[in-house]
Amino acid sequence: MTMQYKKVLVAVDGSKEAEWALKKAIEVCKRNHAELVIGHVIDTRNYPTLEAYDMTIRDRAEEFAGEILNKYKAIADKEGIQAVTEIELxxxxxxxxxxxxxxxxVDLIMCGATGLNAVERFLIGSVSENIxxxxxxxxxxxxxxxxN
Structure with a gap:
């Protein structure tokens, strides 16, 4: 018996591991004729404190998120996989x-083992572990x- 996935979510943060996850998610989607969702979460837990010093930090985070999602969507499109993107706060x-x-x-979530936030991973555990x-x-x- 083989498992066939119909909708795959790949969680990305701009790290090299996230790009590896995207490439493998594209291959999974090709093999399974699945839909792809490319998602990024802007971590807003510290914004009230940070915005007191820098009012543009949220705008820059949203700009960064848009750039990486557009880049990753273009990679998927080039490989023949139609993808939707999602940004959440x-x-x-x-x-x-x-x-x-x-x-x-979704019936499969893919993500990199490590991402951009090494300090949080050390203090309270990784995002991938929580997923x-x-x-x-x-x-x-x-x-x-x-x-592979």
Whole structure:
């Protein structure tokens, strides 16, 4: 018996591991004739404190998110995979599994093993670890660039 995925969510943050996850998600979508959702969460938990010093930080975060999603969507389009993009505000640990995955009714979440926020990973655990624990569907954590 083989599992066929119909809708895949790849969570990206601009890291090299996120790009590896995107490339592997595209291959999974090709093999399964699946739809692809490329999602990014802007972590707003510290904004009230940071915006007191820099009022443009949220604008820059949204601009960065738009740039990486446009880049990743172009990669998917070039490979023949139609993708939708999604930006959400909040905690990535909550939004990926409790909001994006549910909203898009995905049956597989893919993400890199590590991302851009090494300090948070050290202090309270990684986003990918939380996705594994709280996901409503299958999860594939990408650790390597290798194609297989």
């Amino acid at each position: 909040g905690s990535p640990k909550v939004k990926i599994t409790k909001s994006m995955a549910v909203k898009h009714n 594994v624990r709280t996901s409503p569907c299958d999860v594939l954590i990408i650790r390597s660039e290798k194609e």
